[in-house]
Amino acid sequence: MPEHFVGKPIVRVDAAEKVTGTAIFGPDVVLSGMLYGKILRSPYAHAKIKSIDASRAWELWGVRAIVTGDDFPGILGGEAMKDLPFLAQGKVRYVGDPVVAVAAESLEIAEEAIKLIQVEYEEIPAVFDPREAMKESAPIVHENHHQYQHIPVMKPVPNSNIMTVSEFSKGDTDQGFAEADCVFEDTFYSHSIQHAPIELHSVVAQMTADGKYTVWVPNDGPHRLRKDLSDALKIPLTKIRVLSTYIGGGFGSKGGLKLEPVAVALAQKVNHRPVKIVNTREEEFSACVVKHATYLTVKTGIKKDGTITAREVTSIWDAGAYAEKSPTVCMQATAASAGPYKIPHVKLKGYCVYTNKVIAGAYRGYGVPQVTWAYESAMDVIARKMGWDPLEFRLKNILREGDENPTGQPVHSIGVEECLKKAADVIGWEKRKNAPAPAESYKKRGFGICCAAKNTKTPSGAAAVVLLNQDGTANVVTSTVEIGQGAKTIFTQIAAEVLGIPVEKVCVSNPDTDLSPYDASTTSSRATFHMGNAVKEAAEDIKKQLCNLAGEIMGCPGDDLIAEGGEVRPKDQAGLNKEPLPYKQIMMKKYGAGGTILGRGFYYPEVKTNGMWSAPSIFWMYCAHAAEVEVDTETGKVDIIKLVAAQDVGKPINPVTCLQQVEGGAIMGMGAAMSESLIFDNKGRMLNPTLHDYKLPTFMDLPDLESFIIDAPDQNGPFGAKGIGEIVVAPTMAALAAAIEDAVGVRIKEGPLSEEKVIAGLEKLESGQEAR
Amino acid sequence: MKRVPIKLKVNGQAYVFDAVPENKTLLSLIRDDIGLTGTKEGCAEGDCGACTVLLNGKTVDSCLVLAVEADGGEVLTIEGLSRDGNLHPIQQAFVDEGSVQCGYCIPGMIMSTYGLLQENPSPTDAEIKKGLEGNICRCTGYVRILNAVHKASEMMAKESK
Numbered sequence: 001m002p003e004h005f006v007g008k009p010i011v012r013v014d015a016a017e018k019v020t021g022t023a024i025f026g027p028d029v030v031l032s033g034m035l036y037g038k039i040l041r042s043p044y045a046h047a048k049i050k051s052i053d054a055s056r057a058w059e060l061w062g063v064r065a066i067v068t069g070d071d072f073p074g075i076l077g078g079e080a081m082k083d084l085p086f087l088a089q090g091k092v093r094y095v096g097d098p099v100v101a102v103a104a105e106s107l108e109i110a111e112e113a114i115k116l117i118q119v120e121y122e123e124i125p126a127v128f129d130p131r132e133a134m135k136e137s138a139p140i141v142h143e144n145h146h147q148y149q150h151i152p153v154m155k156p157v158p159n160s161n162i163m164t165v166s167e168f169s170k171g172d173t174d175q176g177f178a179e180a181d182c183v184f185e186d187t188f189y190s191h192s193i194q195h196a197p198i199e200l201h202s203v204v205a206q207m208t209a210d211g212k213y214t215v216w217v218p219n220d221g222p223h224r225l226r227k228d229l230s231d232a233l234k235i236p237l238t239k240i241r242v243l244s245t246y247i248g249g250g251f252g253s254k255g256g257l258k259l260e261p262v263a264v265a266l267a268q269k270v271n272h273r274p275v276k277i278v279n280t281r282e283e284e285f286s287a288c289v290v291k292h293a294t295y296l297t298v299k300t301g302i303k304k305d306g307t308i309t310a311r312e313v314t315s316i317w318d319a320g321a322y323a324e325k326s327p328t329v330c331m332q333a334t335a336a337s338a339g340p341y342k343i344p345h346v347k348l349k350g351y352c353v354y355t356n357k358v359i360a361g362a363y364r365g366y367g368v369p370q371v372t373w374a375y376e377s378a379m380d381v382i383a384r385k386m387g388w389d390p391l392e393f394r395l396k397n398i399l400r401e402g403d404e405n406p407t408g409q410p411v412h413s414i415g416v417e418e419c420l421k422k423a424a425d426v427i428g429w430e431k432r433k434n435a436p437a438p439a440e441s442y443k444k445r446g447f448g449i450c451c452a453a454k455n456t457k458t459p460s461g462a463a464a465v466v467l468l469n470q471d472g473t474a475n476v477v478t479s480t481v482e483i484g485q486g487a488k489t490i491f492t493q494i495a496a497e498v499l500g501i502p503v504e505k506v507c508v509s510n511p512d513t514d515l516s517p518y519d520a521s522t523t524s525s526r527a528t529f530h531m532g533n534a535v536k537e538a539a540e541d542i543k544k545q546l547c548n549l550a551g552e553i554m555g556c557p558g559d560d561l562i563a564e565g566g567e568v569r570p571k572d573q574a575g576l577n578k579e580p581l582p583y584k585q586i587m588m589k590k591y592g593a594g595g596t597i598l599g600r601g602f603y604y605p606e607v608k609t610n611g612m613w614s615a616p617s618i619f620w621m622y623c624a625h626a627a628e629v630e631v632d633t634e635t636g637k638v639d640i641i642k643l644v645a646a647q648d649v650g651k652p653i654n655p656v657t658c659l660q661q662v663e664g665g666a667i668m669g670m671g672a673a674m675s676e677s678l679i680f681d682n683k684g685r686m687l688n689p690t691l692h693d694y695k696l697p698t699f700m701d702l703p704d705l706e707s708f709i710i711d712a713p714d715q716n717g718p719f720g721a722k723g724i725g726e727i728v729v730a731p732t733m734a735a736l737a738a739a740i741e742d743a744v745g746v747r748i749k750e751g752p753l754s755e756e757k758v759i760a761g762l763e764k765l766e767s768g769q770e771a772r
Numbered sequence: 773m774k775r776v777p778i779k780l781k782v783n784g785q786a787y788v789f790d791a792v793p794e795n796k797t798l799l800s801l802i803r804d805d806i807g808l809t810g811t812k813e814g815c816a817e818g819d820c821g822a823c824t825v826l827l828n829g830k831t832v833d834s835c836l837v838l839a840v841e842a843d844g845g846e847v848l849t850i851e852g853l854s855r856d857g858n859l860h861p862i863q864q865a866f867v868d869e870g871s872v873q874c875g876y877c878i879p880g881m882i883m884s885t886y887g888l889l890q891e892n893p894s895p896t897d898a899e900i901k902k903g904l905e906g907n908i909c910r911c912t913g914y915v916r917i918l919n920a921v922h923k924a925s926e927m928m929a930k931e932s933k
Contacts (some may be wrong), residue, residue: 009870011867011868011870012867012870012872014872014875015866015867015872015875016859016867017875018872018875018878019850019859019863019866019867019872019875019878019879019882020810020850020851020853020854020859020863021808021809021810021811021849021850021851021879022810022851023875024809025812025876027809027812027813028809030807030809195910196910197874197876197910198812198814198820198822198874198876198877198908198909198910199812199814199874199876200813200814246874246875247874248812248874248875248876248877249873249874249876249910249911251910280816281814281815281816281817281819483874484873484874484875484911485873486873656870657870659870660870660873660911660912660916663912663913663915663916664873664910664911664912664913665913666913667912667913667914668910668913690815690817690819691814691815691817691819691820691908692817692819696908696910697913698905698906698908699900699901699902699904699905699907699914699917699918700901700902700905702901702913702914702915702918705913705915707915
């Protein structure tokens, strides 16, 4: 029997490097002759640049380049909409907008130099709330933004701050609401937070004499970065080489154009020396990227028997000063904004709006945490008002195998019902009314349970090359970046499984866009599914070639042979009496002087568009979280007693790496719900851009956490696997808010779920008002 | 900036610097001058613990210690834990328990664990949480790190018998 590697808890292949401190991350890159870059950023949210005087900075020894937006007139970058100058041109649009960059012999000199640069600004009116920004009277963040180049699905509204509107409808919601016995409408607010990976953003860029740029960077989309830079600089793809380091956590923040354009701008001016830029933690918070603050209005029609007849969701996304990935966040999340429920009539609309705030972009879940917060909170509000069990209400309407989801797509591989049931079972949902009361009479106990569904960007391509070496080992070459998700381990297992060789004989390399083939990005929970399929195909290609080569040696057709367990042998041993040939021997006999077998794989899902603005998702992810809390009615403090997370994984390639995502996601979701929040003053300045004032979960916040993986094999996934990395954070806030309401009757509709809001709600309850 | 000479030992090896700026941090000395990049910077103000090393046997945030303060001292970094190609039991426990994801916080987390287990060889859950609360991990949710510390404690107890 051949040994199996898929489905096993193989030890992560990157673990040894990481526990010894030898893994190279972005800030660890050091090159000879390297200069250090520093950015002077705007202190104003919205201002015209009147003049820039860098003469005093030039006098400082060791300053090698000073660049401004004027050095790159008309050069604009951006994946969805080309609205991002390398450095501000004419005006600044948020506090933190890059204005001038310096390259110097040391970081200290660069820091000193930017202090000596004088910029004269003329402040102009700014807008900070996306609902205000949608009004006709609002200051315009980007004049004529509809004239920017943009992807076809975007619909910019001219002479406004609305960069795009995403719409989807199914059936007739007017009819659906007419058929309903009750209609509920509520508005929920999802607050802005920051990704806060522990690794700071960094880049090293060099322009060599042939006009080629090489960029060493922890960016989650090396080929996407190559294309973004190529588009902006109007040079061929071959003139840009992106080399990926390990990424020390990204959660959506480490993609697109961040420090790279500034580094490239400096690299043009320093006589071919490399330039390194590393963010400070303060820049990481206030001048990099954040999760969208979002207003979501959910209107739901229900029958008295608990059936949902119609749902309308309108969302408004605070995109900040530049488009970044906002247009596609708004688009994908809008499509997912009705939830994993069977609803015949659906109307979903998302407005993506510029404001004079730090850029918002992809945050783990790509807008789905925000929409989940709204539709799951709406489910609980309805269940409570109707006197229904929240779990039963969900199960009454939950999507099941073969149902049509709210975007009109029939669903397969759907484990959401099982996730809900598992989470309910472990949290003790049935017995919750009999749970012992907290010892202190001023504390109250409550339970909540929520689920979520997420799409993946579709279609998108992933290519892999597997190289079989003379000694029977294999190199796997892809452009998937190891960001902590375990991709290198997953590809190792897939290649080992298909080739039938031990995992120790497989080596997965970090991307290099000169050498590793195209991949859309290491995002959207797509690496295991898309690149996993490509690696599988490439390894199968090698086996086919090995059979043909062995057939030549054995004197029989390759089709009569099978490659398994590291050797090629006849399919029918009795009918064709030949000795099995190990891969190494085949290589020796055919290519004695040296050679390699190249296996090719390219996965690009074929999907039918059905008149929607975008293609349906090649797979959907599902999960459920349940929470048990104790609320202190005197202080408003919420103690999380237990969290349960159940995740539909399709089929696990590696159960441990799956559980790693589920556990980490639940705690990240908990932090987003309870303690993390970005605070701005009335001038658009962030007030808490440090890890001291911005409260990430620490070891002390760890509750009793139980995590489970649920099998629901996907017919298109490699070995039935699906992606999971983003959705794992989505339902936590809604589950915790439901548990708080269950405990003390206070329904919080605006995140975070702070002590102040609990107390304010309790005071309202005491005074006889509805607590909200 | 005034510059001063310092001598120190890092991972048992002697280093001599003729002119270290007084405002240089120990973290910068370790990473930029000695070239050991396993010790990470995450915040530069003592909030995240990624830069944790041992100075004279005690864990410190090396971003908050000036290089001159380490003059005459002994520093242990993540690179100094494994011996003859064998992982230290703490490192091995982190590998075995699946405690590593992106890995950026891990050197600091392991050094804090080293410091904790030196002072308290068999800590309880609560003592581990308290001992490692200054090390922030954004990926793991801490669960498997907790397991690894227990396992490392057991492994080290067996070794010392």
